[in-house]
Amino acid sequence: MGNTLVKSQLNDVKVFLTKSILTIEDFLNETTIAEMNLENDEERSYIKLIFSNLRKLVVYSAENFETCSIILQNEPFQKAAAEKTLYKIYHQCIEEFFSPKNDAWFEDSRSAYTGRNSIKFYRNVSESVVHLIKSLEGDFQRIREELEYYETDYRTKMIQTK
Template sequence: MSNLIVKSQVEEVLAFLESSVHRIESYLNQTTIDKLLKEKKGDQAYYEGLLSNIRRLLVYCEEGLDACLVVVQNEPFIKGAAEKTLYKVYHQCIDEFFSPRYDLWYEDSRSAYTGENAIKFRQEPPASIMKLMQEVEGDFHTIREELEYYETDFRTKMIQSKN
């Protein structure tokens, strides 16, 4: 791929991460376990796990945002660093969203056929968590589709460089 295409993809991912970080951070800054329990009576440990997963996602998105900023600001543009950054964003941010560490939610692959949201929760979450996930899900889908190329291309390059 040309440098211009890769740079435009980094810029697109940068905008996505800025938006995602803002939305997730705003939510976390105003949310507590007590607030979630008042919103919907439920399993406190599950709610704590949900917030933990969301915080982890936020950290990965912030790290990806920082890396994209460095790549975009580099003169001259370094295509290899950009591709590595996009690969890392795919594996940390996108994977963490669709398949979180503690498995408290998961992606329902059949949702593409039903038109429903792909994220399904193991237990029913408070409405505010459901709303946050629905707000960001579409953007995560879009960026995943954009970055799937880097998933296979970067791995292929890594395997070829070892031989």
């Protein structure tokens, strides 16, 4: 891919990360577990798991936002570094959103074909959590589709250099 296309994608991803960080941080800053009226310790543990995953997404997104900013400021543009960063964003942010390692929720891949939201929770959660995830999912899906190329391309390059 040409430098212009990679640079454009990096800019697009940087904007996406900014929006995602602000949305998740606003939610975490304004929402407490205590106000969710949870009925038992299992529900409390589950919502803590969800909040933990959201915090992890903010950290990964913020780190990658900083990396995008640095690469975009550098002259000449470092295409290889940009591609590596896009690959990293795919794994740390996008895959973590759709399939968190801590199993806070899961992706129902069949829902994607029906046009419905594909993120499903293992337990009932508050409407505010459902609304947050739904508000994020469209942009995460769009960026996922844009960055899938780097998943295969970067791995291929790494195998060829060994």
